[in-house]
Amino acid sequence: MRMKGNGSMSPVPLLEIRNLHVRLEDEPSVEILKGIDLKIMPGEVHSIMGPNGSGKSTLAQVLAGKEDYEIVEGQILFKGQDLSDLGPDERANSGIFLAFQYPVEIPGVSAMQFLKAAVNAKRAFEGQGELDAGALLRHFRAKALQINVPFEMLKRNVNEGFSGGEKKRFEIFQMAVLDSVLGILDESDSGLDIDALRIVSEGVNSMRDGTRSFLLITHYQRLLNYIVPDRVHVLIGGRIVKSGGKDLALELEEHGYAPFGVNESAVASA
Amino acid sequence: MTSVMDQPVGILTHEPAPAPAWVQAFRTRARDGLSGLPTVRDEAWRFTNIAPLVGTNFVTESASQRQVTPGDVAELRVPELDAAVLVFVDGQYNPGLSDTRNLGAGVVCTTMEAAFERHAQLVQAHLGAASAEHDDPFTRLNDAMLSAGVFLYVPDGVATARPIEILSIATRTAEPVAAHPRNLIVVGKGAGATVLEHYVALDHGVVYLNNAVTELIAGDGSRVEHYLLERESEQAFNISTLAIRQGAEAVVHSHTVLLGGAIVRNNVVPVLAGERGHCLINGLYVGHGDQHLDNAMRVRHAAAQCESRQYYKGIMNDRSRGVFTGRIIVDKGAQKTDAIQTNRNMLLSDEARVNARPQLEIFADDVRCTHGATTGRVDDEAVFYFMSRGLSEPVARAMLVYAFAAEGFDRMELVPVRRLLAQEMIDKLPMARGLSIEV
Numbered sequence: 001m002r003m004k005g006n007g008s009m010s011p012v013p014l015l016e017i018r019n020l021h022v023r024l025e026d027e028p029s030v031e032i033l034k035g036i037d038l039k040i041m042p043g044e045v046h047s048i049m050g051p052n053g054s055g056k057s058t059l060a061q062v063l064a065g066k067e068d069y070e071i072v073e074g075q076i077l078f079k080g081q082d083l084s085d086l087g088p089d090e091r092a093n094s095g096i097f098l099a100f101q102y103p104v105e106i107p108g109v110s111a112m113q114f115l116k117a118a119v120n121a122k123r124a125f126e127g128q129g130e131l132d133a134g135a136l137l138r139h140f141r142a143k144a145l146q147i148n149v150p151f152e153m154l155k156r157n158v159n160e161g162f163s164g165g166e167k168k169r170f171e172i173f174q175m176a177v178l179d180s181v182l183g184i185l186d187e188s189d190s191g192l193d194i195d196a197l198r199i200v201s202e203g204v205n206s207m208r209d210g211t212r213s214f215l216l217i218t219h220y221q222r223l224l225n226y227i228v229p230d231r232v233h234v235l236i237g238g239r240i241v242k243s244g245g246k247d248l249a250l251e252l253e254e255h256g257y258a259p260f261g262v263n264e265s266a267v268a269s270a
Numbered sequence: 271m272t273s274v275m276d277q278p279v280g281i282l283t284h285e286p287a288p289a290p291a292w293v294q295a296f297r298t299r300a301r302d303g304l305s306g307l308p309t310v311r312d313e314a315w316r317f318t319n320i321a322p323l324v325g326t327n328f329v330t331e332s333a334s335q336r337q338v339t340p341g342d343v344a345e346l347r348v349p350e351l352d353a354a355v356l357v358f359v360d361g362q363y364n365p366g367l368s369d370t371r372n373l374g375a376g377v378v379c380t381t382m383e384a385a386f387e388r389h390a391q392l393v394q395a396h397l398g399a400a401s402a403e404h405d406d407p408f409t410r411l412n413d414a415m416l417s418a419g420v421f422l423y424v425p426d427g428v429a430t431a432r433p434i435e436i437l438s439i440a441t442r443t444a445e446p447v448a449a450h451p452r453n454l455i456v457v458g459k460g461a462g463a464t465v466l467e468h469y470v471a472l473d474h475g476v477v478y479l480n481n482a483v484t485e486l487i488a489g490d491g492s493r494v495e496h497y498l499l500e501r502e503s504e505q506a507f508n509i510s511t512l513a514i515r516q517g518a519e520a521v522v523h524s525h526t527v528l529l530g531g532a533i534v535r536n537n538v539v540p541v542l543a544g545e546r547g548h549c550l551i552n553g554l555y556v557g558h559g560d561q562h563l564d565n566a567m568r569v570r571h572a573a574a575q576c577e578s579r580q581y582y583k584g585i586m587n588d589r590s591r592g593v594f595t596g597r598i599i600v601d602k603g604a605q606k607t608d609a610i611q612t613n614r615n616m617l618l619s620d621e622a623r624v625n626a627r628p629q630l631e632i633f634a635d636d637v638r639c640t641h642g643a644t645t646g647r648v649d650d651e652a653v654f655y656f657m658s659r660g661l662s663e664p665v666a667r668a669m670l671v672y673a674f675a676a677e678g679f680d681r682m683e684l685v686p687v688r689r690l691l692a693q694e695m696i697d698k699l700p701m702a703r704g705l706s707i708e709v
């Protein structure tokens with residue numbers, strides 16, 4: 001993928017969302033996202049918080065290229081390039097990673113086999129040859145150490161029988177293995193015990209290198225003590241109703257979403 | 271004879287090769303009991319219309335257009351498997367291509383014809399002991415045509431030193447050939463054997479019929495693993511029956527993979543005749559095009575405290591059709607029977623279909639029998655998950671289809687068989703040819 005040469009000296013955002021309107025492909029009357037604007041520069045960490053059903057996972061899945069949703073208006077630019085023609089696999093290979101809120105269990109495919117295929121798919125996309133088994137193993141071992149997940153996890157089937165916390169950790173590990181530049185973490189902190197939250201956060205922080213960016217979707221301000229965001233956005237009813245610095249999360253923690261004047265039923269029917 | 275028999279008479283008019291009087295008598299008895307080939311009006315054949323088979327004029331022998339070479343055999347047999355091999359070409363035994371050496375002390379592995387002469391007592395003692403249980407016209411037809419096939423005898427306490435592969439190769443012949451392979455496997459008390467029936471074709475457009483019956487007599491405490499690898503021409507008909515009679519504490523594993531054939535019927539008919547026996551019936555059928563793959567299980571628990579496990583999976587694409595009938599019969603005295611049956615199917619197209627029907631006949635009161643059948647599609651959420659990690663849609667789908675089948679392969683002890691069949695299954699999926707998988 002090429003960066004758009006735009007001549008100007010201002011750096012290109014890693015991700016730029018312009019006036020994004022999204023509805024369900026099967027139920028066009030339901031508009032879930034109603035004009036999202038968001039700009040994430042390389043190296044930045046942004047957080048999205050919002051009540052249940054406000055559209056956070058929908059935004060994450062749309063960014064990853066899920067087909068159930070239709071973009072009715074607006075644009076998503078990744079490294080300056082419009083993503084609309086790229087499938088989920090091409091987006092992943094370009095550097096977008098979605099850590100799922102609910103990672104899918106896949107009996108019959110070992111985590112090792114899955115990740116080998118994924119790494120080699122990315123290499124093929126970049127015009128490189130396959131990594132041999134030895135090199136892959138070394139790569140996996142190094143990333144397992146970095147993210148602090150047991151290497152044995154790789155011998156099990158993808159997510160099968162993983163505890164909630166193990167699934168979340170395995171997602172972060174996958175991002176490290178794939179060396180993605182944009183991590184969209186959909187509630188990667190939900191269901192984690194205190195130690196696991198710290199471990200996952202350290203894993204994420206270990207990937208922060210000034211160019212890699214993160215979009216953290218969370219319900220809990222606590223995560224943001226560990227991974228300090230540059231910006232916090234409040235998503236309600238499919239719109240970003242407020243953006244601010246990391247202190248905004250503390251405000252939300254204290255007062256909830258009531259000050260924004262939107263209750264659950266309003267979210268559902270808006 | 272009824273009118274249904276008009277066509278199959280073609281198959282029957284050729285007298286099988288001359289044989290001792292007791293063999294002739296066995297054939298005649300079967301022929302007299304055969305009233306016609308089944309139609310969809312027969313409950314056991316309700317979903318399988320054999321009209322195309324009945325409408326074909328078969329002969330028992332026909333000149334082949336191609337000599338099968340040792341190179342062909344090397345290519346067609348299971349690769350990297352150190353097995354004895356008995357090669358049949360268009361139904362006829364080919365000793366020059368076969369190798370039955372080094373099977374172990376006292377093991378007899380020879381053709382049926384040779385066994386009629388040299389092991390008459392053993393054959394007579396067991397022939398029909400298991401197949402009589404299978405009340406089916408094709409099995410009677412096989413009885414009536416009894417001649418070619420393999421006789422394996424493993425004495426008490428002996429395990430065969432290597433697996434035995436019965437490789438049936440079909441070539442392009444002047445006229446369609448009907449073969450009726452008949453194998454008799456007698457495994458003594460505490461003995462062990464691994465046998466593969468492997469059906470392949472040199473030419474994928476050839477029409478022929480293999481109507482095979484394998485009888486497996488598994489002695490008390492024996493361990494037997496049987497594989498049916500059905501990779502026929504996609505114009506061919508294959509009717510295979512595995513009739514098992516197993517003794518006390520015998521452990522029998524039956525693995526079936528159906529890949530080829532136009533119309534295929536796979537019968538597995540075990541009788542658990544001694545206490546504490548265990549029977550695993552593991553199968554996979556993978557159809558595409560217009561293939562019709564019918565599986566009929568009939569597991570009879572005739573003794574107490576036995577376990578049976580039926581795990582069958584179907585993967586159907588295009589307009590193919592799968593059938594699974596799983597019958598469990600628990601005799602009155604078979605208390606503490608533990609029988610499980612599952613049939614799961616994955617449809618890869620809108621036109622593919624599967625008919626699944628469990629049938630339980632339980633006459634004992636202290637039993638545990640469970641059964642379940644499901645039919646579904648590749649999970650879209652899983653496809654998206656895989657694609658979100660960079661895998662293309664065809665690869666994602668192929669990996670998920672493979673994953674669906676994987677547990678069936680994992681139950682097979684012979685790794686070379688798993689490899690061969692898993693790769694062949696993957697290659698059959700239209701979008702994933704060339705995907706390499708690890709087994």
Ligand SMILES: Nc1ncnc2c1ncn2[C@@H]1O[C@H](COP(=O)(O)OP(=O)(O)OP(=O)(O)O)[C@@H](O)[C@H]1O
Nearest residue numbers: 024032050051052053054055056057058059068101
């Ligand atoms: N595929 C879908 N089919 C039907 N409804 C959907 C679908 N995807 C999203 N929705 C609806 O859109 C709304 C937003 O859902 P979304 O999952 O994005 O919420 P969320 O902000 O992630 O909530 P939570 O905090 O509970 O995870 C909800 O009302 C949800 O039911």
Ligand SMILES: [Mg+2]
Nearest residue numbers: 056057058101
């Ligand atoms: Mg969500």
